[in-house]
Amino acid sequence: MINHQFVDFANIIKDSLRKIAIDFQSDSSLKELRFRILDWWALHGRHDLPWKKLSNSNDFIQDSCQELDPYSIWIAEVMLQQTQVVVMLPFWKNWMSIFPNVHLLSQAPLDKVLFLWQGLGYYSRAHHIHHASIQLRGTDWPRTLEEWMVLPGIGRTTAGSILSSAFNLPFPILDGNVRRIFARLTACREYPSASLDSHFWRLSILLLDKARPRDFNQALMDLGALVCTNRNPKCSLCPLTQSCSAYAIQEPCSFPMKKNSRKLSIQLIGVGVIFNERDEVLIDQRLNEGLLGGMWEFPGGKQEAGELIEQTISREITEELAIEVKVGQELISFVHTYSHKRLRFVVHICKLVSGVPQPLASQQVKWIDPCSLSAYAFPSANAKIIKALMNYLETN
Ligand code: SF4
Structure with a gap:
């Protein structure tokens, strides 16, 4: 029996000359995907991340009009760039107890900042956060991608994640989790590259729920972290099986494609x-x-x-x-x-x-x-x- 949803999605994302060509006519399938991702997230997503709490309160966000503290989200997003939530959480809590706001961080000596970062690795992130805090001190929080991306250590996905999380603004993301989901959805046989990324960014923009960007981006990240994992993806629990090309050919772990890894001497x-x-x-x-x-x-x-x-x-x-x-x-x-x-x-x-x-x-x-x-x-x-x-x- 033909799976109509799979065919429908395959029409959206064709394995054409550029591997991924988006058919703008098939918006109903994108809506269906959005709905399934958000529906899954409501039941199974991570709703207890402490940086999703309202400022000066122990309550989690309820209302899409409410804003969250960009500072705590920024620190969390940078820590998460190379680290899983379970590992970074104690570091984030310790950091927030010592540097609860950007003003205190900007006045701290670099030595103290590096000391708190000890164990997280990729120490350039700590340098960048410290430099950025000095630039941000005394200014209003940026609300555009461009303003965030001129700060050291902030790329497009981190900026999009901060803006959508803090202010519920409709900016897409493309972190490692999301890139992996897209590579599997499309069973794209291109190696990761800048040109492939530009297609995935387009897909992220199209998929984004413009009415609920905060929830949608978090849902995508949670799906990648909890279900569409690097090794042993839990396809039986995934809301996207009917639209997933890698699942259809029973090869989820073959994507994203990897260049033959060079043995390190x-x-x-x-x-x-x-x-x-x-x-x-x-x-x-x-x-x-x-x-x-x-x-x-x-x-x-x-x-x-x-x-x-x-x-x-x-x-x-x-x-x-x-x-x-x-x-x-x-x-x-x-x-x-x-x-x-x-x-x-x-x-x-x-x-x-x-x-x-x-x-x-x-x-x-x-x-x-x-x-x-x-x-x-x-x-x-x-x-x-x-x-x-x-x-x-x-x-x-
Ligand atoms: S069906 Fe499997 S491979 Fe496809 S997106 Fe879901 S978890 Fe990932």
Whole structure:
């Protein structure tokens, strides 16, 4: 038996020259899709997200005319860019208790902002939020895409999400969840690309419920997060099965198409935990620019060809700090994977032999009591080093 709704939707989204061509005549099918998405959301969506509460109240929003606090939504949206709700929620709550408004955030030192972001990763987001808060201080909240998108770290989907959530304005979104749903609905065999995105943006605009943009965008995000998940999508619970091309060919997990993932090679990094005669350890603060800018770390660097790791540590420490150390026993070795590279950290205990540390490749250096390490913002790879160091100190 022919599934008429599937055929109807296939007429809307044709696998034509550009893979996705929208037939503007078939508005009734778009309406039907909107209705099914919102109907599903009313019963199964996430209605307890704390940034959807009214300002200065414990009540959730009831009325489409009511506005929400753009600040708390903005922080949540940026945290959610690379992180799931369940992981970011404690960070968001902690952040809001310390920086409840943009004014306080804009006056905070960057160090404190990075400290609160510790564990969330992708630290450029914290830098961007801090810079943007300074630009926003004392101004009215922007109400256009353009005004949001000139702020650091805000792209079109984050801007659309903030505007639709806070002010119920009709701006579409295209985050990872929504992109995945669209790739499956259309069974599009193009690899993710800018040109494909422009078609998906068009689809997002067409699908958006202009009367309920706040609810609709949230419903799409919830559907992607709870049902049309990256692995093991729960198609039996999905309101879109009748319109989904990937479901029709029984290949949901084949979409979005993935380029053959490049195997990441491992780079060896030698790190020294240097003690002085007062049993303090040496840490340095990275420059504000670049990856992990402004974070603290133990000194070290990349192994060069033909070097033993002990030689790497000794050389890097001399080059970066102008001191001589004696490289002792290995403390820990582990692999840490970033989005674009894999690093094996080999960490050794070191003793200061001579010299006064200079911040030749960092903002500043400090000798500190190991018990004070928790007061500094370290990248997550360093958390393993600190844990190993504490175990070492307990047993030595
Ligand atoms: S039917 Fe399955 S693959 Fe299609 S949108 Fe729903 S969950 Fe995703």
